[in-house]
Amino acid sequence: MTTQIKIVGLGGSASRRSSSTLAIENVLAGARNAGAAVVSMDVQTLALPMYEYGPTPSEVEPLVDAVRSAHGMVWCSPLYHGSISGAFKNAIDWLQLLSNDDPPYLSGKVIALVATAGGDQALQAINTMEFIVRALRGWTLPLTAPISRADAAFDEQGVPHDQRLGERLYTIGHELVQAAQTLAK
Template identity: 40%
Template structure:
């Protein structure tokens, strides 16, 4: 398991499709996604959509366009959105689903919406709300359940 948090994503330069070389941070990110059998994308909801850091990282997956498995093809993708209100969590999840479909991935049936207006985190970053914890666990369980199928979804016999 590899986690790319906000600090990691902030190290990625603005995606430039014309760049002939990639930074070490870009290479590590793209190579990690290439090797993954499943991923979870979590984004804060900013102005009704995903954050710029998350969008920039997803744009970088254009580097996989000519791979045998381009983008997120046949990969289960769990989705988590956090925002200060329900409207932004819903629109952020909708944006993530749309992007994952465009990248040929398979969003899991359930996505977690965390309304930070109602849900608090402790000093170590843990959630104190059992219902939200259950949502996050369900996303992880669905991704783990579908991960062994990665690469076989849609494959011909």
């Protein structure tokens, strides 16, 4: 019997209508179509406390449990001042709770990277996230989606205006599942 691949989306922002969250939903649609079970976790709903040492706050447990059981993830942070957002980094910092797992952190998991930006430099957030995945011993999917001028990228239904962007996000979802299946063997 083959295990169903589980993909967790992580990202978003404090915006009422976050383009980062919409981007994640588009990737997860592709992953779902490829047969994965998908879970979306956005930083606004998670409302995590700032990382600190000590007992684990109850608000953090759903994130850590979801990531621990995931075969793959899609991350999407907005570009804030040339880097990832503080809220996204704080969520990642809580993955320190996976440090004593065997294997630790994101070992054996594949991470797809997507970023949104008001301007043209969304790739900067992708590059930052790539360093983080490496630090956490995960694998990055080669295909990424830096989304420039993201504030106008999606329609009211959350569909990208640019069909090529829609296809790219959907393809990332598919490739994420294929890569997760390969790593799970």
